[in-house]
Amino acid sequence: MASAPEARGLLDDVAVLDSLVITHDTIVEGVHFLPFDPPASVGWKLVAVNLSDLAAKGASPTGALLSLTISGDGAWEERFLSGVEAACESYTLPLIGGDTVSLPAGAPRVLGMTAIGRAGAHTPERAGGRAGDALWVVGTLGDSAAGLDQLRADAKAASVLVDIYRRPIPQLGAGELIAPHAHAMMDVSDGLLLDAQRMAEASGCVAEIDFDALPLSDGFIESRGGDLEARMYAATAGDDYALLAALPPELDPATLSLPQGTTIARIGRLLAGAPRIAVVSGGFPVELPERLGFEHKSDQHRPLSDPPMADRP
């Protein structure tokens, strides 16, 4: 199923129809968010995870449809909607429709959003990366997961990392500017290693990642340090809202007038060879962990996810 050309072989997070880029994400209480998460934050993140998919394709937000379940008296949902609205207003994403349904008593909430963006001059796929391309990450890695860990240790924790966990920022501006030049681009949401592996597989290349070049925020380094363990955490914890782009090696994204404050780091390259990832640090290979990223099991917690349908069991 789902083998229509518009589906891009399901190797992508989005579908493209005419000049529109369309993506859908669903989040489940107890799987992608937890009862202690503020509902407004859950709403914000549902929008952000969709916008991150659009950003990765260089699309500009055009409209969204919300699938809202109502459980109990609707008080949680009112606060959830305030977060959806805040994100939609922040990123000029009009809410243009959807569906609202009641849940049986006690059922976990399941919330979905279809976001639609207008494609730019070029809509990069996951596939399309070429041996010799430079790999760049837009945004920093691990902040949101580290913020969640702070909250687990202290439910009242307040920090820059907690703020990012609660209100992550999709890289829309940078995505639009980089997409026309990208051979491949996708959002990093499940962990850099897992997502880079997906790009390597889709593009038929080896993705070599230099851990010394990982973009880590000051807040992250202050909280978890910058050693190899911290970098492995940042590259595998997931819940990022960053972009991974395969660019021609001669392109310097600094010349693209990215939005002020954008963090962008050259973290590796694509090489010819059977698809896999390879990590190096200090010039030496780093052994890969068993778990490359967040794999969407219902007994794990990962705040938001974006598995392609092909991942279904």
Next chain:
Amino acid sequence: MASAPEARGLLDDVAVLDSLVITHDTIVEGVHFLPFDPPASVGWKLVAVNLSDLAAKGASPTGALLSLTISGDGAWEERFLSGVEAACESYTLPLIGGDTVSLPAGAPRVLGMTAIGRAGAHTPERAGGRAGDALWVVGTLGDSAAGLDQLRADAKAASVLVDIYRRPIPQLGAGELIAPHAHAMMDVSDGLLLDAQRMAEASGCVAEIDFDALPLSDGFIESRGGDLEARMYAATAGDDYALLAALPPELDPATLSLPQGTTIARIGRLLAGAPRIAVVSGGFPVELPERLGFEHKSDQHRPLSDPPMADRP
């Protein structure tokens, strides 16, 4: 929220972007379908309810995104997907993307679809009906609900009505042909009386419905008769996949070369006056029931629903 012009004031079931008509429906186990419903039928109906929305706008199916939850070992979902696939193939709706998520153990399934259609020359709204318009229904009413009642009485019941309950047919061909002429059009999914009231409110008219003209199938009449009680049942039970159109009174849809076998009935008219519905039979007014249709409470069963977001509590 959701007040963007593309949302059509949320008085409609669909959003329109460029030349695309976009709709989303979500169904919940225990609310819109029951554990005894065959999973393939649930999948078929999720597609059909979305296609019925496209039919009501005269749009031709272009692509769909599926939001699939996985509960347990995935066996139910495999059968569900076979029904989705059958409907997508039957109506040339390519599945172009979506999301798949795991559910916590024991959680009711929540399944969603965003369907996208290509707009025709005119995309009729719920609003737009004018005093003097003739009201037409495409398709027959009450069949699916009557089929469900047969199944409740005998889980092994087999009949034309049960077939319609399990595999309803969206009125895509007729919708495309009628839409260019319609002042207003919508799908009848929650009961004719409730949906006609919605059209009356959106259009600022009185909707007068002649119960003697209701389109009832032979199977329905055989099962429930054709008296006033049966007609009230057909007009309020919901789970229909019919269309309600407000057409210029001089237009005879028989001249439109509708698909062979299409049932179309002139069931009333729009009149000037404060928005309401009025039912007549044998030339006399019929008292309205308290419940005009299926209102989407989680403790009621109604196989599939399509509430606009504005309906949320």
